[in-house]
Structures are given as structure tokens and as C-alpha cells.
Amino acid sequence: MVYDRKNYQVLSKLCNSVDSSLSSRPPYCAGTCPIPPEKLVLFYGNDSSKVSRIDFSSPTPEELDSLSNACQPASFGVNHERVHHESYRKAGEMNIASFATRFSARNAGLILTVRQELLDCNENRDIKVELYKLNVYGKDSFFKAHKDTPRHETMFGSLVVIFPTHHEGGEFVLREGYREWSLDFAKMLSDSPHRPCVGYVAFFSDVEHEVRQVTSGHRVTLTYNLYLTPESQAPIKTISAPAPYEGSLAAPLYTLLTDPTVLPKGGYLAFGLRRHYPLGEGINVTNYKTCLTGTDAALGRVLTTLGVDWNVMVFYRNVGSYNDYMSEEVVNLSKEPHDIYDFDEAMGEAAVLVEFASVDGIPRVRRHPNAETPPRHFAKVTVDTMTCWSSPYVMSGHYKAEVGELNAEVYIVVDLQEPVKRVVRKADSMEVGA
Template identity: 60%
Template sequence: MASQKSFESAVNSIRTFLSARPPYYNGTYPVSPEQLTLFYGSNGSNANRINLAKATPQELGKLEAACQLATFGVNNENVYDESYRKAGKMDFADFATSFDVEDSDLLNLVDHGLLEGDDEQRAIKLELYKLNVYGKGSFFRAHKDTPRSETMFGSLVIVFPTPHEGGEFILRDKEHEWEVDLAKSISESAQQPCVSYAAFFSDVEHEVRMVTSGYRVTLTYNLYFAPVGIMPCPTVSTLAPYEQTLAQALYEIVTNDAVLPDGGYLGIGLRHMYPVEEGTDVTDFRNYLKGPDAALGRVLSALGLSWNVRVFYRKVDSREYLHSRIVDLSKWGQMCCDVIHAIMRRSGAELVQHVHIYGTRKSFYGCSCLDWSEDSEEIQETKYVQLAEVTDLKDNISQVQLYVMYGNEPTVSYAYVKLCIAVDLPFLGARSINRLQVQ
């Protein structure tokens, strides 16, 4: 059995792996002057033409004037508030550009730069969303992109080489912050003309700082995972080098005799948030995990471990559950704990009891664990499953309600929540782990 010191080191390695890589990828991409031609017009007006490689301030001012005022989504409504967002927008039906992202190598760069491991080979579906013009004094305060489906995983912003200052792109993920000056990237690029770009996961908070001069012209695309076919099961030997480090840490944990000797779940909180609505089967995200979350799933499969995506409900009337579905508990009001428990159990939730990862039982919050029989209204005892928390499992009680959320569009049903991976460990005598060849 490994020492507690080496065991804690393995746990820390997993936490570091999930948080180490920035949740975005940016760069510049060379284009020809002809690819920077933009046509625009709406409501039956004559089409206008502008070349963004050599546009004059007057031409850019005309483009800005042709835009609508950019709104944002809050509490399922479109809101215009210049204290939060000041910019112009143009819907994709009102413009056309000669720069075709899908016909360029840019999407491959984004694929390899943002995604990891086998996901780098996955097809990405690209959806043109909007054109935005940020003139002097324009900005967009911190927000997250509005989730549109369970397969949407990110956004791609392309900045054209129109002269401007300010408008830095800021991304935040927990305690980390990154500043990306896309205008500076263009001016410093050895390849001219070019566009700059930033691709990022859609649950990452971001903002556009105030433009102090000129015009910042951007295209935004939504990024979706294409449907997956039958994918080969990874093996330890086929893992990428950086995934081997994660495999070593997980191997040390699951082969430790002190970890769930009687069986149970290892709970690993995922780094990214995922778009759900009430009733969503979160196990579908097994095929749509993002970045390090996807790498975690590949490593678990390579080790031969049984795992799936779950939503964790902490202290629901003093009980805790793992569930494969999203349940909006807010609509049930102030019901007694046994009624809530019956609702959760009948919908398929598993009652869990926390134990420390190194084998020490945690205190269990709860009244008597009772359930209603399916065949009668009798109340009967319910067993719980032990859950050892490897990384922080976020409380999703408030998150699964429809709540006020600032985004680039209003949302009616989808909201971001934190999910986890539950690794189903048998009792020690039945546990079989693929052997890890230590490098």
C-alpha cells in the first residue's frame, strides 16, 4: 500500500492536470487582401462593399452605422444597456465575407490548439453567429456565451486587421485570468495581411475591454462537436505523454487498498461547465467532454475503469445524491425531506455517503435514509453508496434552477452546471486495473 504522502501527491497531480492548461487558443492566420472583402446590407437596401485590409475610417464608420445596437441576454430576455455592453452587431443574414474559415487551415489549428488527445481528430461543426463592430468607447463586460445545445463546446472570434487600440480580450477561469491583445498580434505578425483569432471553451468568462481608438471588427462562430461514431477504446500504451502522468496518479489511487475497500464511487469534479436543461441525461456528455475533462475520461478507459458523467446534489434536505439527470428542485417548493427524497429516488438518483479519499469516513449529513416503495406508500430503509471525493464536487442545487445569467443572448432552457465523473470501483477482491507500465 502506498504511503499517505505519495497518495496525496497523486491526488494533487489530478487536480493540477485538470487546471493546468489555459482554456483558450489564439494566434494569427495569413490571408490574401481579396479574402478580407466584406459585403453588407439589410432590409432591401443596396449592398455595400468594404475591404477590411485597407478600410478608411469613413468606410468603417459607415459599417458601424449599418449595425444594430448589440444587446445581451439576462434572465431569459434581450437587454440593451450601454453600461454593460456597447457595440454594434450584424446578423449573419445581413453580411457575407470572402474569408471562408471552413475552406482554410484555421479550423485545423483551432482543433489541435484547443482540443486534446484523440479529440484533436474529431470533426468540428462551425456555425457563423454574428459580426460585431466596436468603435471608440465600445466594450462588453464579463459574460459567458449563451449555451445553445449540449454539443456546443466553444466559440471562435476572428479579428480583422482594422487599425484600433484597446479592445483587449480578457478570459477568466476560477482564479486565473489571461489577457489577449488580438490587435497587437496582428501588428506584430511577420505575415501580412492576416487576421488574429481566439478560440475558447464557451463556459469560460470573457470580456472585451474598451476600444480607445479606431474600429475593432470581428466575426464570431459557435463551435460544436460533430456526432461521434464508434471510437476505439484507448490503451495505456496509446496515451499521449502528458496523459501518462495522469494515468500514473489514477493508478496509484485505485490500486491503494485504503480506497473504498468495500466498493463505491470515486468522485472527480470536472473543470468545465456544461449546458443542460431540466431532464438532460448528463451521461450523454461522455462523448462531449472538453479539454482536460475528455483526457480524464480517456485515461480512465485506458485503465479499464468503469466511469460515467453524473450530476452531484449536495445536502438536499440533508442528503446527498449522484444522478444521471438534471432535476429542477425549485419547483417542488418547501416539501418535507422524505417527499424530496422519494422524488429523487424515483427519478433514478443514488443516495451517497461521503468518505475521505484516504479511507477515513466523513460525517454523514442526514436524517434517516428512507424511501417510498414503488408498490405501496410504505416507507422503507434505503442503502447508500460510498463516495470518495478526489477533486471538488460542486453543489448543483442552485445551478439547475433557471437563474439570472449574463450572456451574449437570452436563454430559455439551457444553463451551465458543474458535473463530475463517477468512477465505479468494485470491492478490493473484484478490482481489476489494467497494468500501468511506468516509464
């Protein structure tokens, strides 16, 4: 196959267009929500104190001071342990056993908002919301940049509700890659035409975030853990409308998948997962096809609309004697030594030998020129995946045993046939002129 520089540049622009469409959506949703005044009443106390009451629709500074004094120093997670250090986080916290609130995130419509604006998830999935704790950030309080630790494999994010208390500073900052968003809820709440109201921000667990220093007043929040429920537990099946950006995504995808110069001998087109999903030994990653969230779910929905065969699969690079594999399972090679020349069997029946290539089908490194059955090409369209896993293994076959590391990368993968066998249909959501 002859390298065509001009055609490669055209295909690269198509790949960049797909990547840009997937990158355009921020990993959070935020805003303000009007709330009836009676829903802003909170009771708090513990075994050693009387029960106190605070109305967040019109709290006094003294009431906020009392609430702050009733809190414990806020902790944070390090290596699956809760620790406290005011150089990293200075705030107060109260566990759910010590307070009761009439506010309901679901009744306020926030869970529906999360589903529509953040998830883009499978239409059969509902969201389980779990109230986690109350936090009070007084003057000079803050929480440095960090990522949340999911408390269960189905936990995908957090929802923070900000009560309408007077404060300055305490901006909520989110970061992903080179992008940063700063949310000033003190200003959002004071500028809102609705009285009273709360602020809210929902975001994925793998997004870095921080609370900047509060310069005056009290910033009071409720934090909820968000989980995807099993499809069988979804209370109602709804119609999931296409996200607004799916039309701009469908157009370059259609052009890419129908271009005969893209993997002309067929192969796997891979799209890096934008969100992190939990992995472990023996997991069949095809099960994640119904658990994708955000732009991962949107990509899967567009591919389905285009009528192409796609799945979620694991890619292994440089295994043993530098072979590459595709598999449906996260393989465990740590239990016993493996011969360097026998990795096909060690990787299991689900593994397929592949050859890393560019989208035009040119192998990056030709490792199997004399193979009886040439390996299928594997080409990445978008960024490297956010969902990875690694484990050590012992490799024999040399003068002495050596320790290697098996690196698994999970992708959305399109099984692309040769051009004459491809069937791709145009999507109704494609932008005019595509």
C-alpha cells in the same frame, strides 16, 4: 477504520497532482492565421442602402468609418432577452443578413485548430460552426466582463476572428477562477510575420470574457457559435491523439487507483466537471459520456486507457432526512409532496444511497451505522463540479409540510472495487518513471 494522518497527506498530494494536471490547460486557444488577400473581402448593405465593399487586407480609415456607420448598436443577452446599454457594451453590430464574406473559418483551418487545441473531444464528434454576427469596436468602444448564453444544448463555445485593421487597445481578456489571460490582438497582428493574417480566439461558453476599451482605430470581428454534432452526423472518423498533458495526468491517477488505502471498501471516486453542460429534469447524464469536452474529455480518455470503469453520474447531498444519493438521472421531485422517510422510493430506481467520505474511506458524517446494507462511499478527488442543477420540492412527515431544495451535482465517477478486485493497467502515455 483508524484515521492515518500521514497517509491522508500522501493521498491529498496525489489528488492535488491530478487536480493540477487538469487545471494546467487554459480554457481557450488563440493565435494568428495567414489568409489569402482575396478571402478578406466583405460586402455589406441593407434594403435602404447600396452594397458596399471593404478589403480588410488594406482598408482605409474612411472605409472603416463607413462600415461602422452601417452597424446597429450592439446588444447583449440578459435573462434570455437582447438589451442595449452603452454603460455595459459600446460597439456596433451587423447581422448576417446584412453582409457577405469570402472568409471561411473552416477552410482557413480554424475549426481543426479548435478541435485539436480546445476540445479534446470524442473522436467521432465533428464541430458545426455558425456565423453569428459582425462587430465593429471604434474608439472608446468596449464590452464589460460577461459569459455567453448557449443558444442550444449542443453549443459549447464561441470563435471570434479579428480582422487585421489598425487599432490600439481592445484587448480580449478571459477569466476562469483565479486565472486571467489578456490577448492583445492589435500587437499580435502587427507582429505577425504573415501578411495578411487574422487573429482568432476560441473559448468555452462558461468562460468569463471582456473586450477592453479601444483607444484608437477600429477593431472588426466575426463571431461564430460552435456546436458539437451528433456522432451519427460526423463526416469522418479520425484518430484522436492524446493531449500532451495526459501523460502527467495518467501517472498520479494510476498511483491513486492502485493504492489499497484509497476507498479500501470500494466506492465511487468523483472528479468535478471543468466545463458546464446543460441540465434539465429527466436527463440521463450518462449520455454526457460521449459529449465531454476539454480536460473533461481528456480525463475520460485517460481513465479508459487505464482500464477502469467510469461514467458520468449525479450526486445528491442532504436529501430529505440528510441522505446522500448517486443516480444516472436528474430527478424531479417538484410534482407532489414526498414523505421525509420515503425518499429512497421518491428518488427512483436509478438512485443509490451513498455515504460522503474522504479518499481514504473515512466517512465525513456517519449517518447509517446500523444499515443492513452499508451505503457505498463517495469521495471527491478534485474540485467541485461546474455542472449543477437545483429544484424545489415539498417534504411532509413533520407537523407541517416544508419546502426543500434538491441540489444535483454532476461528476465523472470511477466505480472502484475493493483493492483485491481492482484491475488497473499502466498507460503508454504515462511519463517515464511514473
